[in-house]
Amino acid sequence: MASESKKPRGEWEDKIDELRQQQKLIREPNLSDPGYIRQKQNNKLWVRERIDALLDKGSFVEVASIAGGPVYDEKTGELKSFVPANAVTGSGKIRGRKVCVNADDFSVRGGHADGGIGMKAVYGEMLARKYRVPLIRLLDGSSGGGSVALYLSMGAIYIPALGGTGQSMDTMAVVPVASALLGPVVGLAAAKTVLSHFSVMVKGLSQLFAAGPPVVKQATFEDLTKEQLGGVDVHAVNGTVDNVATSEQDAFEQIKTFLSYLPSSIFELPPIVSSSDPADRCEDFLASIIPKRRARPYDVRSLIRLVVDVADPSKVAGGEDNTTFWEMGATWGKSIVTGFARLSGYPVGVLSSDCYQGGGAVDALGSQKTTRFVNLCDHFGIPILNLVDQPGFAIGSIAERAATIRHGGAAMAALYNALIPMYTVIIRRAFGVAGGAFANPEEQGYRVAWPSGDWGSLPLEGGIEAAYKRQLDATNSPEERDKLYQQLLGQFDVVRDPLRTAHKFGVEEIIDPRETRPRACAWAAEMYERILPQLLTVRTTKYGIDLKPSSGRAYKL
Template sequence: MSWEDEISELRKRQALARGMGGPDKLARQKAAGRLNVRERLDLLLDPGSFREIGSITGTAQTGADGALESFTPANCVFGRGRMSGRDVAVVADDFTVRGGAADAAIIDKQIQAETMAGELGLPLIRLIEGTGGGGSVKSILDMGASYVPFNPGWDQVTANLERVPVVSLALGPVAGLGAARAVSSHYCVMVKGQSQMFIAGPPVVAGIGEHVTKEELGGADVQLAAGAADDAYASEADAMAAARWFLSYLPDRAGEAAPRGAVTDDPVRSDPALRAIIPRDKRYGYDMRAILNSVCDAGSVFEMGRHFGSSVITALARLDGWPVAVLASNPNVYGGGWTAEAAQKVTRFVDLAETFRLPVTHFVDIPGFVIGARAERAGTIRHGARALSAIYQASVPWCTILIRKAFGVAGAAMMNHTRFRYRYAWPSGDWGSLPLEGGVEAAFKAALEQSDDPGAMKADLAARMRDLASPFRTAERFWIEEIIDPAETRSVLTEFARLAAPLRTRARDVPQCRYRP
């Protein structure tokens, strides 16, 4: 007795499933410049490492004699594989089968992919193309009724944000539930000119009187500026390389320590050029990214979200091989002032650091919140207060480098001042409740108005206050813990990373972080 016939049937079905949507649909996918789902899995994962689950899920057509005549696979492929030697869970849409929309099988496959990642503690990679939701309104004809909307498996999508690293790659047009899945991740990447992301596509949007192309509605430039996507790259290969780089800084699951990378850079390396990088004229900016590249391990700075809330820089990096979360001001945008968007960016990034226990290094040059009518209409103070709360709720080790300005409520967001203040200042430090440039006029308005020589009085007051505002005066009171030579910044940061290393797993008395997209 043998089961050779059944095994032959299995192999036949698997071969048909690997044919995806058939030659015509595959040719159309190729003509659009996009890889098919099998090519994507081959590109993403280590050769031969993919173990598919649900390989023959789909719809079979049989003849009168019961023999298999044709087979249409489900348009979701998932399983386990390795990426740079690391086990990951992968779920991928097949656009060549019903445009990636849901069918009777895709819902359960997506749910199982999410559940597998969460329960086994595997980083999750989503390769998204299509709606990934209920498909067309034509489904009403198939079902014989219309259903009340629900998001299948959303409990697992939400739970995974607090369990494992989640990366979503939008690799073509992505709409509806597919777009919601894309942004419900720790890192969302698009492909320039190839992927678009929207709540509803152009045909639906035309119903409200807007006639736009896919690119105008939800292209990479649109979603990067909106903060819905973190990065966009020129090709699928580049997007996947970014996903690998991002994951290299994170542990497999929340609660574990992220691995230390190779130690290839001198931990006490100094950089005398940093002594002259800050202009004496406070009206001028400078290159904060040059500072980050100088003090972090060579080639390790991985910036995310450059095009949203761009007065703040968020990046992952290494210090003496140890992975850290880097938060930094960008003085070339609003002078480093916090906008509503910048505050949202800070909140999400601090939540990421807290979820995966990454020590934070904060490079501060914050003149305060951006002010004016536009800032008020954007709800800047509410978003800013949320960011401040995220910083004060964080329990991960935190080190602050005060580069230049720190004023007002936003300036106080440099760290939670009630914790141990692991903080250093450069001699260029300039802080207070308000900058002297506008603060003197505000504080002494009545006296200046009554003065016989308001200009001379203002100059005298400003000179006296400049002397008192010296960072050395602050250090005398121990209101700033230590002033350092900028050239030696790397050595104090690598020391911080070493001391923080044992604290990168969650202590029992620390509550679980509630991460939100």
């Protein structure tokens, strides 16, 4: 039998071999490289290990795979080594959906601009926008930001440019952007963090700062470690980042979960999944979850989990491990609770307050959190389940110094101006300006209340102190004062009954709390079938395919 003839080599086979050789050098770790060694000593994944852990197996398609600096033997001209660009860029899939990825390679000059090709990461931002798919940034280092060492190689200093942040803002206007902080994130990378729709730090691994400890020490004489300057304990509580992860893999999983609720771009509806959780499921516990004693707190997260879809209907509803509710921003602005969930498989944003945190009164950070979340849902067409128990804006000297009312005004504007539909359920309090903003977020909204509703310009307990101050102060003893106070309070017991408000059509409907899920599920289905397609048309008309500055594409941070 004649031996099988070898496949003939093409005329360009030598260049193809050279390409593959260079790609092999770049894609396989150099175990003796100091940057790679440092990465492993710090218990960090290498950049390509991160991409493999993030994306569906075998789905990554790289762009600019040989951007960098080849080193050739001077005598033979053979390729000796290759210093790659400090960023890996390309596209891949997450749970079957296409995404774009920009991943910093800290092992190459700490990710500074003098370690690679400046436009590579910028191109990745543009690619996501052109493809209309989510962008994921794996930040580690300066993400292509400046280094003084670059001055010497250039032979001159330079006026700093936006460094691609303009592209970042353009991209935010069109597709979801998520950033994982996987090491020290400084300068340009810090800017990219906040120019994201979702960001997550890894505890013990990542820090964030505008400038690192050496620069800070020179400028402010503060001698701080990276953790003291910008660790999780700093930025997870001030709202700079949204969430905290326990590991790099946990950070990737959180990004996957975040993206699972969002559309690939503003030109699509959020992804709907099938749900086996009955839409007519009623939970008896909802009828008693709000205490009759008004000052007593309750667990609002348990309440949310009883209303939204469960992951496995065969299990008891409401458990943390059996719910579609995924919280975003749990470590900051704690008076407000935000996150995503599903109702009959339809993605919804969830907005509420936590009465364990300052009674639920919305403070400065809670206001910022509300603004950010409502703008996010409004921009990507995600309807909001709005569960209201709002005693009002935080008050007192600390609240005033924090400019609570200024930040509260921004939250009010976000709620009022949002085009996205909201299903508002007043579960307990709605007092004052903040109560009005949360309980009346839109002119033609969908609103119901529970029999536990309690509302007004002021809470009665404090309002009586203000309205009857002269009579109360005229009493002869604390005991007599308290007795008069209780008498005055008792006079209001009848009129504060929420059914009285319904008699005057001051609230559209009061429902049995057990009906909340069936009603919310019916609302979600109607919104996705009738209202959201119309809003999608509005967004498409506004943004179109013209991404030039004249398109009015700005995203509200």
